[in-house]
Amino acid sequence: MYDYHERMFLARLSLKNFRNHKNSSFEFNKKTNVLLGENGQGKTNVIEGIAYLSLTKSFYATHDAYAVNLGQNLFEVEGVFIKDSDREYSVRLAYSLEKREKIYSINKGVVEQLTNVIGRFPLVICSPEHAPITSEGPSERRKFVDLILSQSNATYFKNLIDYRKVLRQRNAILLEGLKSKKNFDEELEPWTEQLLRHGSYIMLKRKQFINEFGEFITFAYKKIVNESEEPSLEYEPSVDVREASSDSDIYDLFKKKINEKSNEEKKMGTSLLGPHRDEFKMMINNLDLRRYASQGQHKTFLVAMKIGEFRYLLERCGEPPVLLLDDIFSELDRERSSNLLSYTGTLSQTFITTTNPISFENVLTDKNDVTTFYIKNGIVERYEPV
Numbered sequence: 001m002y003d004y005h006e007r008m009f010l011a012r013l014s015l016k017n018f019r020n021h022k023n024s025s026f027e028f029n030k031k032t033n034v035l036l037g038e039n040g041q042g043k044t045n046v047i048e049g050i051a052y053l054s055l056t057k058s059f060y061a062t063h064d065a066y067a068v069n070l071g072q073n074l075f076e077v078e079g080v081f082i083k084d085s086d087r088e089y090s091v092r093l094a095y096s097l098e099k100r101e102k103i104y105s106i107n108k109g110v111v112e113q114l115t116n117v118i119g120r121f122p123l124v125i126c127s128p129e130h131a132p133i134t135s136e137g138p139s140e141r142r143k144f145v146d147l148i149l150s151q152s153n154a155t156y157f158k159n160l161i162d163y164r165k166v167l168r169q170r171n172a173i174l175l176e177g178l179k180s181k182k183n184f185d186e187e188l189e190p191w192t193e194q195l196l197r198h199g200s201y202i203m204l205k206r207k208q209f210i211n212e213f214g215e216f217i218t219f220a221y222k223k224i225v226n227e228s229e230e231p232s233l234e235y236e237p238s239v240d241v242r243e244a245s246s247d248s249d250i251y252d253l254f255k256k257k258i259n260e261k262s263n264e265e266k267k268m269g270t271s272l273l274g275p276h277r278d279e280f281k282m283m284i285n286n287l288d289l290r291r292y293a294s295q296g297q298h299k300t301f302l303v304a305m306k307i308g309e310f311r312y313l314l315e316r317c318g319e320p321p322v323l324l325l326d327d328i329f330s331e332l333d334r335e336r337s338s339n340l341l342s343y344t345g346t347l348s349q350t351f352i353t354t355t356n357p358i359s360f361e362n363v364l365t366d367k368n369d370v371t372t373f374y375i376k377n378g379i380v381e382r383y384e385p386v
Contacts, residue, residue, distance in 0.1 A: 008083035008121065008319050009349040010050060016076040017069040019045035020378035028349070029371035035353045036383055037375035043353040046375070047125070047324045049077045050351065053091045054123035054322070056104055056114045059130075064095045064102060073097045081121050083319065091121070115161065119151045122313050122321035126306035126328050133305065134289060134298045138279040145280060148309050149205055152316035156205050163198035163275065166191055171270050178269035192258065195274060200251040202275040203241050210235040210280065216308030223307070223343045224300055224336050230285050231301055238277035300336060303328060310347060320348030327353050 009030045015021040020042050035043040048060045068075045074096050081089040095102045104111045111117055132140040150157035170191040177184040214233055221231045239257045241250045261272050282289040313321045329337045374383040
């Protein structure tokens with residue numbers, strides 16, 4: 001059990017011209033913080049602001065411009081994290097609509113490469129925006145895995161960024177070859193080599209991750225559900241590397257398969273193999289979750305994946321990530337909700353959004369564990385239960 005005093009936590013937050021928050025400020029509890037209010041009043045915007053400080057981007061919107069308050073040109077999100085034996089980190093992110101420019105600073109020092117922020121202030125978010133992880137296509141599950149590995153492994157993150165750049169360039173050459181009916185083998189060769197190199201590393205780390213992550217999901221699922229439901233997650237790579245033990249083995253398998261697909265790739269004008277085509281299969285009692293699970297099971301599996309993400313990052317980063325739970329109780333029954341709250345209350349600093357004034361005192365015995373904020377039309381007030 002970790003001492004809350006030693007854990008990283010977000011002590012303060014301010015939002016200026018951010019969504020419907022003109023100028024909102026918060027002093028947070030080290031343990032549980034509840035954001036209460038009706039839909040559309042600004043609860044999730046607070047969670048989104050915290051995500052900007054940790055991830056430099058929103059989990060909610062596709063473009064930063066959407067987060068600027070209507071009629072304004074600039075939004076600012078500022079916060080103070082406490083970590084490393086009570087050291088303060090003043091973090092600021094500002095986005096200019098006019099310049100289309102985002103500036104991130106830590107203790108007034110501008111961070112030139114935003115990718116360097118990832119993993120500094122680890123974060124886990126569970127939101128309705130993440131429902132597609134269990135219900136939709138494989139790209140959502142790849143994002144889930146990539147975010148965990150990127151926060152815990154800087155080398156993985158670098159390889160992932162490089163792989164995406166190489167993939168775009170290689171696809172452009174393949175498409176140009178298809179359109180022009182010309183042979184671009186010479187131009188394609190160095191990009192194929194880089195695709196193989198970066199892709200082999202990514203597939204190895206994904207394979208290792210899934211082998212380790214299954215026990216985290218099982219543990220979290222049992223904390224929420226007192227039933228005989230057995231969750232599992234399997235790696236289904238586009239190149240069968242499940243028996244490979246090193247990135248050099250994966251490289252050889254990848255190279256062989258990509259050579260076999262060479263003519264087909266040229267006919268299609270795109271790269272047909274690699275990490276961008278991987279899948280991660282989710283199951284309960286060996287049945288495909290996407291085909292057979294109920295809504296409640298989908299929500300429970302998603303929450304278990306997120307709690308598993310938390311525990312994985314805790315082990316890899318050495319400190320508990322901040323936990324953001326955005327409107328996750330709507331499809332969980334009372335028992336599962338109670339089990340979840342009892343468990344998350346022991347983990348780290350937690351933020352919960354809800355439309356109902358749930359009595360958290362029934363779950364968390366110490367009233368000092370919980371601070372509740374009532375939010376209406378972007379205006380924030382402290383909420384005291386009757």
